[in-house]
Amino acid sequence: MIDMKKTSKAKLIAALILNIFIIGTMVYSLVVFFTGIGDGNMAVHGTRCFMFFTIDSNLLMALASIVSIICLIKQLKDNRYVFPKSVTVFNLIATAGVTITFLVVLCFLGPISGYLPMYAGTNLFMHALNPIAAIILYMFLQTDNRMTLKNNIFGIITTIVYGTVYAVMVIFIGARNGGWYDFYHFNIGGFWYISYIVMQGVALGVSVLLSIVHNKMLKRSEK
Numbered sequence: 001m002i003d004m005k006k007t008s009k010a011k012l013i014a015a016l017i018l019n020i021f022i023i024g025t026m027v028y029s030l031v032v033f034f035t036g037i038g039d040g041n042m043a044v045h046g047t048r049c050f051m052f053f054t055i056d057s058n059l060l061m062a063l064a065s066i067v068s069i070i071c072l073i074k075q076l077k078d079n080r081y082v083f084p085k086s087v088t089v090f091n092l093i094a095t096a097g098v099t100i101t102f103l104v105v106l107c108f109l110g111p112i113s114g115y116l117p118m119y120a121g122t123n124l125f126m127h128a129l130n131p132i133a134a135i136i137l138y139m140f141l142q143t144d145n146r147m148t149l150k151n152n153i154f155g156i157i158t159t160i161v162y163g164t165v166y167a168v169m170v171i172f173i174g175a176r177n178g179g180w181y182d183f184y185h186f187n188i189g190g191f192w193y194i195s196y197i198v199m200q201g202v203a204l205g206v207s208v209l210l211s212i213v214h215n216k217m218l219k220r221s222e223k
Contacts, residue, residue, distance in 0.1 A: 019065035026062035039121025057097035064094035096155035102131035147211035155207025
């Protein structure tokens with residue numbers, strides 16, 4: 001017979017380990033950018049790294065992990081403590097962001113630019129390992145609150161904010177005037193507005209799918 005208390009404690013410890021991993025690799029990656037140059041498709045130095053959605057979404061995920069660790073420590077001390085709903089929503093926003101990063105690299109940028117630069121050096125953390133860790137955390141380990149469709153809408157926040165900034169910097173200002181070049185290839189054929197709309201749909205779909213599994217795992221734990 002399974003000891004539920006031990007299983008629960010093991011689950012909390014696993015969640016702590018994954019959150020610490022996300023924070024540690026994010027800090028390490030930023031150190032690489034600020035003491036030298038990034039890897040692969042993000043070979044930039046210093047604050048220029050923040051122009052990439054990859055860095056921004058992973059940084060947000062690291063912040064969510066810090067909040068999660070505080071809650072997990074409280075749960076280890078008191079097994080009746082549950083994550084506040086706002087923390088779970090924050091985790092959804094951050095997880096949806098890094099999941100978009102994972103999918104865009106795997107299904108779009110990889111085939112266009114090659115997978116080697118996409119997963120070189122610290123990119124392996126930002127484009128693959130950290131998103132996978134975040135997905136595991138949200139769907140299987142940190143399932144304290146039931147998520148509704150209304151909650152899932154928050155999952156498009158990162159793509160709306162970044163997509164708007166990207167459009168301004170790439171389309172309306174442009175690289176020649178101090179903006180950004182189209183490093184994500186979202187303006188191929190001049191159809192940036194279609195890419196913008198598609199990304200919001202993908203982000204919402206990702207949020208819903210993540211939450212479906214999240215809710216199923218919560219329901220299972222309640223039995």
